[in-house]
Amino acid sequence: MKYLGADTAFYIMMKAREFDVKVDPEGMDRESDAVDDGCQEILEDYPDDATEDELHEALANLNADQLHELVALVWLGRGSYSKEEWKEALQEAKEADPTAKSSPEYLMGTPLLSDYLEEGLSMMDVSLEEFEVGRL
Template sequence: MISISRETLAYLVVKAREYDAQVAPEGLEDGSNAADDGQMGILESSSDNPTREELRAALEELNEDEIVELLALVWVGRGDYEASEWAEAVAAARAAHDERAVSYLLETPNLADLIEEGLDAFGISLTDEEGRL
């Protein structure tokens, strides 16, 4: 049914969760302790933060069928489709798929949660795979 490997899905969920957790940079005013600044960097959204690019690269590595399935999975997770409507969700995702699919997914709020909720609809858990990352 879902051809994307669990390891790939787990990686996408972990990276999407990191990306969703980012906040605006703070402590940039005078008096900031430069030695400590790098410790919070992974949670701060900035132009030099690699989290977005890691997620983008992982999404771009998916083949066309996988990106279509991921779109459909997100839509199932969002409640647009039921698990029983998987073929319909995939067909709609295939019709909607274009060169902006990766950007669409990057801009989807709570992407990790939607992927996991979509997988939950099929009784699939990534707990073991996420634990290995």
Template structure:
């Protein structure tokens, strides 16, 4: 269980997922979102010949995607629900007053495919960041420490 000071919230909008975890997921989602479509599905050359261009392409076995999916899958159910609710809050431009309702909808919709759902959502990082912002939080300190 996370220490209370690591969790996001002011009581009414307290999250089960630590702010640092959300910020790390946002960072990883940005890495994944930056990928280009695959131009050469099965290149015959080796990476040094093509200057490692394949690393910038969105392949099915992408390590950034695998890390992101694994991280999300390893979270508690409540933390996964909070991630989905944050994404919905940021995506749908709702207010902080609607948090409990959005979170309940996410809880009702929760299943074992949460990681695939979140990773398959375009602009996931932006939606999560907007959801955090709606609740009055940001990843500025986290980014400052990690960049």
């Protein structure tokens, strides 16, 4: 990856993971133990929850080159391309959205975004452990 730093990619992956696990509060089981109630609130997606905004802002702050690399990473992670096909994946990302204006919405609408990013980063030999050690 030439433009997208590992720290930025992992930050977006973590924000995507937080976003991916959100559920409609109406669908939560209220018959649980009182001990579980605090944990459930973290997963519930309320209108004032900033998780979606934080992910969107992180994506919107990337330039076109960074977004193209992020999209290509997602495609690697979902199995559409191999590591050896990185240049092709990157070229396809550029052709699909040359200015990368719709890439943030595309990425936010991708189911399993965080999983695909994690797998794509792993395929590019970028370890989550290195990121976590640097943050501790």
